[in-house]
Amino acid sequence: MNKEYGFATKQIHGGHTKNLPGALTSPIYQSSTFVFDSAQQGAKRFAGEEDGFIYTRLGNPTEMELEEKLAGLDNAEAGVVTASGMGAISSTMHTFLKAGDHMIASKVVYGCTHSLFDEGLRRYDVDVTFVDTTDTAAIEANIKENTRLIYIETPANPTLDISDIGAIAKIAKAHDCLFVVDNTFCTPYIQRPIDLGADLVVYSATKYLNGHGDVVAGAVTGRKELIDQIHMVGMKDMTGSIISPFDAFLVSRGLKTLDIRMEKHVQNAKKVVAFLDGHPKISKVYYPGLESFKGHEVAKRQMNLPGAMISFELKDGRAAGEKLMDAVELLTLAVSLGDAETLIEHPASMTHATYSPEALQKAGISEGLVRLSIGLEDAKDLINDLDQALAQL
Ligand SMILES: *Cc1c(COP(=O)(O)O)cnc(C)c1O
DSSP: OOTTSOHHHHHHHTTOOTTSSSOSSOOOOOOSBOOOSSHHHHHHHHTTSSOOOOBGGGOOHHHHHHHHHHHHHTTOSEEEEESSHHHHHHHHHHHHOOTTOEEEEESSOOHHHHHIIIIIIHHTTOEEEEEOTTSHHHHHHTOOTTEEEEEEESSOTTTOOOOOHHHHHHHHHHTTOEEEEEOTTTHHHHOOGGGGTOSEEEEETTTTTTOSSSOOOEEEEEOHHHHHHIIIIIIIIIIOOOOOHHHHHHHHHHHTTHHHHHHHHHHHHHHHHHHHTTOTTEEEEEOTTSTTSTTHHHHHHHOSSOOSEEEEEETTHHHHHHHHHHHOSSSEEOSOOSSSSOEEEOTTTTTTTTSOHHHHHHHTOOTTEEEEEOOSSOHHHHHHHHHHHHHTO
């Protein structure tokens, strides 16, 4: 694949195997295992002396196509695809952390990521400090002798906190820590953490990468030496979090339209934000594209577009939020994000229900916070629906 090709060309042609018998779209290799020509060949493949497939948990052509496509879009050397975003994150942590290590994580992260770090990893005697990673100095101040890894989400789910990827990469390098960025909210079309100095980028491919609400999947991209370890240790042996070839095919298919989808998502989000900002029943809108938003300047530097995730607080708190979610007609009440459908949800009782009330407060996730994932519908229909629903409060 020519590295000079543009984003759209890479999202369509990346990873495609040219030696297939004339098919425009690669076939789905829905096979659990691969046949050896001879005992000698089988032994050589297991010994790593000969390239070739062995068993789908160790590699599969359909998955490899997606891995190469995604790595290309992220300007990464390699990628590995997993059964879910949590599979990607846990496989990465299991590969690089061991008992006695310390890690630093953003205090605002996806709910299950928070419980993996706060409860899961502590069971294995990994010490975790949650830090406000929008404050670069706070990261430096919390680094210990045994800090091995720094993990951030930017924009963070659901407050859209912006952390400075380039500045944190420098700290990570200076202290010999692996730097991992969850780029689910942006996708490589909007933000490329590897270019800014991150070691590894993790994704819930369930969201924008697939984009059609019909797959649960995950991915990690980064240097080949690191990705090989995740593949052969964390993924193969420790979590077994392998994606099915059919799901990998669907994500590759979704990726072919990533750029135009992201453009439309963002166009719609900007229009919805213009409607919500200053609305008499809303006290605060969280959106990186708003000049009044705390992380706006950093966001402008590291993101090509402000994204299509919006959170807002209603003046009348949780009760108003619940009422709003029941009052919408076109907007769909569901967790997840990045789909063609606009989704509305309540983080405190849904995606972030794993946080304790104290952790919610510390993370700045209020009981009245409502999160929107803006879809690909006509913006005027979304605004009309929000308008009629807000009028009912
Ligand atoms: C959804 C999500 C995850 C988890 O991904 P799954 O595919 O649901 O396992 C991780 N990080 C972020 C930011 C998410 O939104």
